[in-house]
Amino acid sequence: MITEDSRLLKGMKEEDNASFKAVYDKYAKALFFYAHNIIKDRAVCEDIIQEVFISLWSKRKSNTITSLKPYLFQAVKYQIFNHFRNNKFSKEDLTRLNIIDVSMNVSQKLEYSELDQIIRDYVAKLPKRCRHIFVLSRYQHKSNKEIAEELEISVQAVKNQISKALAFLRSNLQLEDAVFLCLVLLH
Template sequence: MAAKLNDSDLLELMVLDDVSAFEEIYERYSKSMFLFAMNIFKKKEVCEDIVQNVFIDFWAKRKKANVKQLKPYLFQAVKYQVFNHIRNRKISDEDLTRLIIVDISMSISQKLEFDELQAIIKIQVDKLPTKCQQIFVLSRFQDKSNKEIALELGISVQAVKNQISKALAFLRKNMVLEEGVLYLLFLTSTL
């Protein structure tokens, strides 16, 4: 059942001590977190330790942490563990250089891609019908849950889901960029 839930629902369950929700989060993100760490360290054991430390801390702080977006939170935690590793002098100069290169190159290229994508998405979102646009913005740009949106607008959760589906279908259809590349970053995320 946990595999079908979105990140927000999993976070809510985890705060209530639901171990299966925590396990699902681990299954979804641990591999990509490990690969992110491997891009910096190239040492399997260190990267495994970093990911484990992130999840140990995450579980321990589950009731206190105010996590809005799960994936960015987890990857920021990996980065924090990396810097802890550096601070504790457990990293070579070569690893430190690789970290700086990875961080700078990812930051620049991701920023450029993000800015370009954000501009294109804004143009397309502005073409949505008013209610559909409003719901999509609340969901994707203000990170509100379907339930929060439904309460705020006085409509059913199903109506919110329908409008998000409508917006996603429109955006998928109209988000074709150069050379036919279709950007589906958050367009494919769950309702």
């Protein structure tokens, strides 16, 4: 089945500017809000989103993207890591993140991957409905409202299930608060 995103990616490979604009229009706002929830600086977030889309366009012919939305959110996440790695932290950043060095060298990428797999294993142990809602929220980057509409439940029910999932993960993973926060928020 050919999805709209697959069609747009194909159009970009064929140098169709309209396809690129459609991808931008579809995802830029959500990516900006995702970045802004972590970095409370509008200009920095705009630069991050611009970098992600510049990279997407410049690599359009060689990309092997199979799922556009997760790819874009992952790209923003790495741009955020790079921002924190390359810039001095503001006092507000230090308070929010409790300073985490995410330099992402090969060893750290491996550690991150291992920790990510551990988290995914625990997510798999959540009750079915709770797991489904958590995955929609953290891995598919859907808003509480979108999840509520999709599952035909209240936004409060979504919030309750996400809180339940986070409490389960926190109690089982026993990670420092800052590390846990980054892993859960940046997914």
